[in-house]
Amino acid sequence: MKNKMKIMVLDDEPIVCKRLKPALEKLGYEVDTFTQSVEALHQIHQTAYDIVITDLKMKEIDGMRFLEEVKKVHPETEVIVITGFATMETAKQSFKKGVFDFIAKPFKLGEIQEVVSRAAAKIKGPVS
Amino acid sequence: MLEKFRSLWNRIIRPKRPLVAFPEIFEHFQELLQDHQRVMELVADLGEKSGGEYIFDRKYLVDTTEQIQTLLLHMVQGLNLICANRYLELYSTIDRIFIPLESELRGRLSLSRDMPLVVPLESAPLDHPELTGGKANNLATVVQNLHLPVPPGFVITSRAYRLFLEHNQLEERIHAWLLDWASGEKDERQTSRQIQYSILAGVLPQEVASEIKRQSEKIGANLAIRSSAYGEDGELTFAGLHESLLNVPPRGLVRAYKQVLASLYSPEALIYRKEMGMLGEEAAMAVLAQVTVASRASGLVHSLDVSGREPDCLVIYASWGLGRTVVEGRTPVDRYVVERDYPHRLRHREIAVKETLVKPQSGGGEEVAAVPPGERSLPVLSEDAIQQLVRWALALERYFKRPQEIEWAQTDQGECLVLQCRGLAIPKSAARPQQDLCETCTQYPVLIRDVGVVAHAGVGSGPVAQVSSDVELDRFPEGAVLVTRYTAPWLARIVPRAAAIIAERGSAAGHLATIAREFRVPTLVGVEGAADLLPEGEKITVDTKQRVVYAGRVRELLQYELMQSTAFEDAPEFRLLRRLLARIAPLHLIDPTAADFTPQGCKSVHDVIRFIHEKAVEELMDLPRFVKRFKGVQIFTLVSDVPLGLKILDLGGGIDPEAQGNSLLPEQIRSLPLKALWKGVSGPGVWSTEPVPVDFKGLMSSLSKTWAESTGAAAVSGFNLAVITQTYMNLHLRLGYHFNLVDARIEPDPPRNHIYFRFVGGVTDLTRRSRRAQLLAKILSQYHFKVDTKGDLVVAKVLHLPQEDMEHRLQALGRLIGFTRQLDIQLRSDEDVPEFVDAFFQQGVPTPETKAQA
Numbered sequence: 001m002k003n004k005m006k007i008m009v010l011d012d013e014p015i016v017c018k019r020l021k022p023a024l025e026k027l028g029y030e031v032d033t034f035t036q037s038v039e040a041l042h043q044i045h046q047t048a049y050d051i052v053i054t055d056l057k058m059k060e061i062d063g064m065r066f067l068e069e070v071k072k073v074h075p076e077t078e079v080i081v082i083t084g085f086a087t088m089e090t091a092k093q094s095f096k097k098g099v100f101d102f103i104a105k106p107f108k109l110g111e112i113q114e115v116v117s118r119a120a121a122k123i124k125g126p127v128s
Numbered sequence: 129m130l131e132k133f134r135s136l137w138n139r140i141i142r143p144k145r146p147l148v149a150f151p152e153i154f155e156h157f158q159e160l161l162q163d164h165q166r167v168m169e170l171v172a173d174l175g176e177k178s179g180g181e182y183i184f185d186r187k188y189l190v191d192t193t194e195q196i197q198t199l200l201l202h203m204v205q206g207l208n209l210i211c212a213n214r215y216l217e218l219y220s221t222i223d224r225i226f227i228p229l230e231s232e233l234r235g236r237l238s239l240s241r242d243m244p245l246v247v248p249l250e251s252a253p254l255d256h257p258e259l260t261g262g263k264a265n266n267l268a269t270v271v272q273n274l275h276l277p278v279p280p281g282f283v284i285t286s287r288a289y290r291l292f293l294e295h296n297q298l299e300e301r302i303h304a305w306l307l308d309w310a311s312g313e314k315d316e317r318q319t320s321r322q323i324q325y326s327i328l329a330g331v332l333p334q335e336v337a338s339e340i341k342r343q344s345e346k347i348g349a350n351l352a353i354r355s356s357a358y359g360e361d362g363e364l365t366f367a368g369l370h371e372s373l374l375n376v377p378p379r380g381l382v383r384a385y386k387q388v389l390a391s392l393y394s395p396e397a398l399i400y401r402k403e404m405g406m407l408g409e410e411a412a413m414a415v416l417a418q419v420t421v422a423s424r425a426s427g428l429v430h431s432l433d434v435s436g437r438e439p440d441c442l443v444i445y446a447s448w449g450l451g452r453t454v455v456e457g458r459t460p461v462d463r464y465v466v467e468r469d470y471p472h473r474l475r476h477r478e479i480a481v482k483e484t485l486v487k488p489q490s491g492g493g494e495e496v497a498a499v500p501p502g503e504r505s506l507p508v509l510s511e512d513a514i515q516q517l518v519r520w521a522l523a524l525e526r527y528f529k530r531p532q533e534i535e536w537a538q539t540d541q542g543e544c545l546v547l548q549c550r551g552l553a554i555p556k557s558a559a560r561p562q563q564d565l566c567e568t569c570t571q572y573p574v575l576i577r578d579v580g581v582v583a584h585a586g587v588g589s590g591p592v593a594q595v596s597s598d599v600e601l602d603r604f605p606e607g608a609v610l611v612t613r614y615t616a617p618w619l620a621r622i623v624p625r626a627a628a629i630i631a632e633r634g635s636a637a638g639h640l641a642t643i644a645r646e647f648r649v650p651t652l653v654g655v656e657g658a659a660d661l662l663p664e665g666e667k668i669t670v671d672t673k674q675r676v677v678y679a680g681r682v683r684e685l686l687q688y689e690l691m692q693s694t695a696f697e698d699a700p701e702f703r704l705l706r707r708l709l710a711r712i713a714p715l716h717l718i719d720p721t722a723a724d725f726t727p728q729g730c731k732s733v734h735d736v737i738r739f740i741h742e743k744a745v746e747e748l749m750d751l752p753r754f755v756k757r758f759k760g761v762q763i764f765t766l767v768s769d770v771p772l773g774l775k776i777l778d779l780g781g782g783i784d785p786e787a788q789g790n791s792l793l794p795e796q797i798r799s800l801p802l803k804a805l806w807k808g809v810s811g812p813g814v815w816s817t818e819p820v821p822v823d824f825k826g827l828m829s830s831l832s833k834t835w836a837e838s839t840g841a842a843a844v845s846g847f848n849l850a851v852i853t854q855t856y857m858n859l860h861l862r863l864g865y866h867f868n869l870v871d872a873r874i875e876p877d878p879p880r881n882h883i884y885f886r887f888v889g890g891v892t893d894l895t896r897r898s899r900r901a902q903l904l905a906k907i908l909s910q911y912h913f914k915v916d917t918k919g920d921l922v923v924a925k926v927l928h929l930p931q932e933d934m935e936h937r938l939q940a941l942g943r944l945i946g947f948t949r950q951l952d953i954q955l956r957s958d959e960d961v962p963e964f965v966d967a968f969f970q971q972g973v974p975t976p977e978t979k980a981q982a
Contacts, residue, residue: 011185013185013186013187013701015183015184015185015186015699015700015701016183016185018694018696018699019183019696019699020183022692023673026565026566026673026674026688027566028564028565028566084187084188084191105183105184105185105187105188106177106182106183106184106185106188107182107183108181108182108183108582109181109182109183109585109673110181110674110675112183
C-alpha cells in the first residue's frame with residue numbers, strides 16, 4: 001500500500017476535529033487531531049506532517065505563532081488556516097506568506113477536501 | 129441582553145402621537161421586510177447546518193443567535209414605530225424566547241427549572257440525553273420520530289435525581305465518601321454501602337413523588353424500572369452495572385426508584401467509573417419506568433452479525449417468555465440469520481430446545497417456569513414476525529447511523545414491540561476495512577457526481593423509486609431511494625422510509641430538506657436531470673457527503689460509514705443546534721384570528737416575525753387610518769375588465785415609471801409577483817363565465833368603490849390593496865365575504881422566494897366553507913404548496929422555487945382566487961369536492977404535472 005499523507009488538525013473546538021478526521025480519512029489521509037495548541041506544538045517536533053490545518057484564534061498559542069513554529073521545524077509543510085468569517089480579512093492581511101490557503105468558518109466538507117487535495121497535489125507535484 | 133432591552137425601551141418611550149406619517153411608515157415597513165428576510169435567511173442557515181454538510185463551531189451558533197436577536201429587536205422597534213407603541217409587550221416575548229436560548233448556549237438548560245421532573249416518553253424533550261439518559265432519549269426518539277410501537281412509560285429525569293440529592297443533603301456527603309475511597313482510606317465495599325444506605329434511606333421530594341404517582345396512575349399497570357444514565361448505551365456501556373426491577377406494582381415504585389439510583393454506586397459501578405476516569409464527574413441518573421409486557425416471546429436483534437462471519441446478515445435471537453432468557457444468554461435460544469438486502473431472505477435458522485422461560489410473578493417480580501414439552505422445540509418466530517423485526521432493525525440503523533442491538537417482545541396477540549435499542553458494540557477487528565476506501569469506490573460506476581446541494585449528509589443505498597404524484601406514495605418500498613422532480617410537501621410521509629433522497633428541485637432550506645434532516649435521511653436537492661439518469665428499480669448508492677451517486681450497492685462504503693465512532697447527528701454540537709432550532713424555527717401561529725395570536729402566544733422566533741409581519745400589514749391596511757395617513761400619497765387604481773378596483777401602493781420599482789394620474793393599466797405593472805398573479809386573475813374564463821348569483825353584482829359594486837368614497841359602513845369590509853415593489857407583493861383582496869391574502873417575493877435567487885397564501889370566510893355555514901377550504905387545499909397541494917387548513921381557514925406556502933416556477937404558481941393562484949370566489953354556495957356535499965378539483969384543472973391551463981414535464 002502506498003504511503004499515506006499525514007495531516008494534523010488543530011482547533012480548540014472538538015467538533016471541528018471530530019468532523020474533519022473522518023472526512024479526510026475517507027479520502028485516504030492519515031489524520032491526527034488536537035484541541036490543545038501546546039500539545040500540538042509538542043507533536044510537531046515528533047512527527048513531520050505534510051499538511052497542517054489550524055484554527056486562528058486559540059488559547060495559549062494562536063494560529064499565527066503556530067504557523068511560524070511549524071514552518072521553522074518543517075519548512076515544506078503546507079499550512080491551511082481556518083478562521084471565523086469575521087476575522088477572514090485581517091487573517092489574510094497578517095499572513096503575507098507561508099499559508100497555503102484560508103477557509104472561513106462555517107465551511108462545507110467539500111471545500112476543505114478540495115483545498116487539502118490541492119495542497120496534496122502541490123506536495124506530490126514534482127514527483128509526478 | 130438586558131442592557132440592549134433597556135436602551136431600546138428608552139428610545140421607544142416617547143410621547144405618543146396619534147398617527148405616524150407616511151414617509152416614516154414607508155421606511156419602517158421597508159426595513160421590516162428586509163429584517164424579516166434576513167431573519168428567515170439566518171434561520172434557514174441554521175437549519176442547513178444541521179444537515180451535516182458544514183463544519184461549524186459553537187461560536188457560529190452563539191453569533192447567529194445573537195444576530196437573530198438583534199434583528200428581532202429592530203423589528204419590534206419598527207413595528208412599534210408603525211403602530212404607535214401598541215406592541216411593547218413583544219420585548220418581553222423576545223426575552224422569554226432568548227433567555228432559554230442563551231442558557232442552552234451556555235450549556236445550563238438541561239437541569240434548569242424549565243425542564244420536567246417526570247415526563248412520558250411520547251412528550252420527553254429529545255436531544256437532552258443529560259436530562260433523560262441515553263436509554264430513554266433513544267426510546268423517546270423511537271416513539272416520536274420513528275413511530276415504532278414501544279410499551280408506554282415515563283422518565284424520572286436527572287433533574288429529579290438532583291432534587292432528591294439536594295432534599296436529603298446528600299451531594300456533599302457522597303462527594304466526601306468518594307474522596308475517602310479515592311485516597312485509599314476506605315475500600316469500595318464500605319464506600320458503596322455508605323452511599324447506597326443513605327440513598328435508600330432518603331426521602332423523595334414531594335413534587336417528585338406526586339409526579340411519579342400521577343404518571344403511573346395514568347398508565348395503570350405494573351412497571352419495569354431501569355436506569356437510564358447519561359452515557360449509558362452510548363459510547364460508554366454500563367450494561368448490567370445498574371439495577372433493573374421488573375414487574376413493579378404501583379405501591380413499590382418509590383422504593384424501586386431509590387434502588388435503581390443506589391445502583392449507581394454499587395461497588396462494580398464505582399470501579400468501572402474509576403477505570404473510565406469519570407469519578408470526578410458528577411453522576412446523574414435518569415430512571416425509566418415502562419409497562420412490563422407479559423410477552424409470549426422475546427429476544428434481541430443485531431442489525432449486523434457481530435461474529436463477522438456473515439457481514440451481509442442480521443441476526444435475531446428469540447425465546448419464550450420475558451426477555452431475561454435471551455439477554456442473560458444462559459440457556460440455548462433460537463437464532464435466525466436473515467439477509468440485510470431486500471427481500472430479506474431467511475438464510476438459515478437454528479431452533480434450540482428451550483426448556484425454561486421467565487414469566488411475571490403475581491404480586492410483582494419474575495419467576496422461572498418450565499416450557500410445556502410440546503413447545504420446547506418449536507420455532508419462536510413466524511416468517512411475518514421475522515420480517516417485521518428486520519424492517520424495524522434496519523429502520524433504526526438507518527436513523528441512528530450505527531449497527532443496532534434491539535430488545536423486542538411479542539405479546540400473546542402476536543404484536544411485536546421495541547423494548548430498548550442501543551448501538552451494537554462491534555469488535556475492533558471487524559470495524560476496520562483492510563483495503564483503501566478511495567480505490568474501492570473507483571471500481572463502481574459513477575452515475576452522478578458533484579451536482580446538487582446537500583440537504584442531509586450521509587450514505588444510503590437501495591433501489592430507485594420514482595414518485596411523481598401522491599397516489600404512488602403507498603407503493604413506496606421501505607429502504608428505497610426516493611427520486612423526485614419536485615420537493616412537494618406531501619412527500620413528507622415517505623421520507624422516514626427512504627434510504628436516501630434525490631430531488632431535481634428544491635433548496636437546502638426547503639420543507640423536504642427540513643423533514644429529511646428530522647429523519648436523518650441522506651438527501652441531495654437540486655440535482656437536475658436525476659429522474660432521467662436514475663431508472664426505476666436500479667440499485668444505487670448515494671453518498672451525499674461526497675455528492676456522488678454510484679451504480680450498485682457499494683458495500684465497503686456503507687460498511688465504512690456504519691463503523692465510524694460517532695454519527696455527526698449525535699455530536700453534542702448538533703444536539704445543541706437542534707435544541708436551538710426547536711426554539712427558533714417552528715411556526716405555531718397559523719391563524720391570525722385565533723385567540724393565541726398574541727405576543728404571549730409566540731413560542732418561537734418564527735412566531736415572533738410572523739406576528740410582526742401580520743400586525744405591520746394589518747396596520748397598513750386599516751382603512752380609517754389608511755385614509756388619513758395616505759392623503760397626498762400616490763395610490764393607483766388598476767383599470768381592468770376584472771371589477772376588483774384594486775388599489776396599488778408602489779414602494780419602488782413595482783410599476784411603469786411613466787405611469788400618469790391615478791389609474792394604471794395591467795401592462796404597466798412591473799412587480800413580478802403582481803404581474804404573474806394578475807395574469808391568472810384576468811385569464812380567459814376566470815372571472816366572467818361562472819354564473820354569478822344575484823347579490824354578487826351588488827357586492828362587487830360596493831367593493832369597486834374607490835377607497836376615498838368608502839367611508840362609514842363600507843369601511844368595515846375594507847378594500848383591495850396591493851403593496852408592491854419590483855420583486856415583492858402583499859395583496860389583500862376581499863371578495864364578497866371571504867378574504868384572500870397573498871404575500872410573495874420573486875427574485876432570481878430561489879432561496880429568497882416565497883408565496884404565502886391565506887384564505888378565510890364565506891357567506892354559507894361553516895360546513896360548506898370548510899368544503900371550499902378542502903377544495904383549495906387539494907388544488908394547492910397539487911401545485912406543491914404546503915397547506916394547513918383549520919375550519920374555513922386555508923394557509924398555504926411554497927418556498928425557494930426558481931422564478932419561473934413561482935410565477936407559474938402565482939398565476940394558478942390568481943385563477944384559483946377567481947374560481948373559488950362564490951364556490952362555497954355550490955359545494956353542497958363532500959362528493960362535490962373532487963368534481964370541482966377536476967373542473968379547475970380542466971379550464972385549459974397547464975396542470976402542475978404537465979408543466980413540470982414541459
